[in-house]
Amino acid sequence: MTTTPTPTPTPPEETTVTDEHGPLTGPLHDGRYAVTAIAPFGVAIQAPEPGAHVRDLAIDPLRALVREHGVLLLRGFDTFGTPEKLSAYCERWGEPSVWPFGTVLELVEKERPEDHIFDSSYMPMHWDGMYREQIPEFQIFQCVHAPGAGNGGETTFSDTAAVLRNTDPAIVEQWSRVTGTYQRKMEFYDSVTVSPLVTTHPHSGTPVIRYNEPTATDDAGFVNHPDLRFTGLPEEDIAEAHRTLRAALYDPAHLYAHSWHTGDLVVTDNYSLLHGRNAFTSGAPRHLRRVQVLGTPALDNPGLVR
Ligand SMILES: [Fe+2]
Numbered sequence: 001m002t003t004t005p006t007p008t009p010t011p012p013e014e015t016t017v018t019d020e021h022g023p024l025t026g027p028l029h030d031g032r033y034a035v036t037a038i039a040p041f042g043v044a045i046q047a048p049e050p051g052a053h054v055r056d057l058a059i060d061p062l063r064a065l066v067r068e069h070g071v072l073l074l075r076g077f078d079t080f081g082t083p084e085k086l087s088a089y090c091e092r093w094g095e096p097s098v099w100p101f102g103t104v105l106e107l108v109e110k111e112r113p114e115d116h117i118f119d120s121s122y123m124p125m126h127w128d129g130m131y132r133e134q135i136p137e138f139q140i141f142q143c144v145h146a147p148g149a150g151n152g153g154e155t156t157f158s159d160t161a162a163v164l165r166n167t168d169p170a171i172v173e174q175w176s177r178v179t180g181t182y183q184r185k186m187e188f189y190d191s192v193t194v195s196p197l198v199t200t201h202p203h204s205g206t207p208v209i210r211y212n213e214p215t216a217t218d219d220a221g222f223v224n225h226p227d228l229r230f231t232g233l234p235e236e237d238i239a240e241a242h243r244t245l246r247a248a249l250y251d252p253a254h255l256y257a258h259s260w261h262t263g264d265l266v267v268t269d270n271y272s273l274l275h276g277r278n279a280f281t282s283g284a285p286r287h288l289r290r291v292q293v294l295g296t297p298a299l300d301n302p303g304l305v306r
Pocket residue numbers: 126127128275
């Protein structure tokens with residue numbers, strides 16, 4: 001009879017990488033996973049070998065990476081074949097937001113969409129949960145099928161804490177006077193939310209921006225415009241605040257546009273970032289699944305009026 005020798009356990013390693021801003025925290029206690037920087041913010045982990053599965057990665061260090069860097073991309077891993085399996089995985093991150101459709105939103109273009117979310121149009125910057133009882137801390141996206149090269153459809157993320165750090169304080173002071181009143185009716189809610197443009201991260205207290213970017217009212221191709229009103233400054237100063245804010249949010253120093261590969265799993269910090277979508281070629285096979293995960297404790301929406 002032969003026996004297999006017991007392998008000697010290898011001690012856990014700390015993975016640390018450095019970018020131009022200094023060392024990145026990579027608290028993954030397994031040297032197989034290298035954490036690399038994404039420009040201008042975020043981190044990525046590539047599958048170390050074919051067949052590696054995202055559920056092999058411990059959640060706590062991944063959660064710490066999202067909180068520190070805003071965006072975490074897991075690329076090349078095996079993911080989930082069904083929405084139910086994705087949802088079960090997301091429960092390891094925290095309590096998922098429950099919608100009338102369940103926990104998994106199927107983001108696929110509809111033939112005759114009643115709302116821009118299911119169109120191929122661009123999606124203005126916003127934060128998730130702004131019209132709901134609770135604001136999720138994390139968004140977890142799985143790319144079931146990429147739209148294909150040259151078809152657009154990138155999900156756009158703006159690092160609002162960086163925007164506030166890097167903008168002239170006099171301009172931030174103007175933004176800080178503005179309050180947005182947002183009203184939106186769609187299939188899943190009919191709500192009013194009031195929020196100052198500049199507020200603070202519910203855990204860290206870091207200044208962040210909460211803003212739903214207006215679309216041009218004459219954009220006839222945009223399905224189901226929300227009703228947005230901004231107060232706190234004279235009208236011409238409000239217009240200037242929109243202009244400077246939009247320029248800062250979309251400044252390449254603050255904007256990451258994620259170009260989807262089939263199989264990508266992306267986790268983002270909804271408390272700090274705003275997000276939107278670049279338009280894509282109508283009919284392109286773009287299919288994302290999205291789950292929202294509540295914070296611990298869950299954050300009641302401070303701006304919801306009804
Ligand atoms: Fe969203």
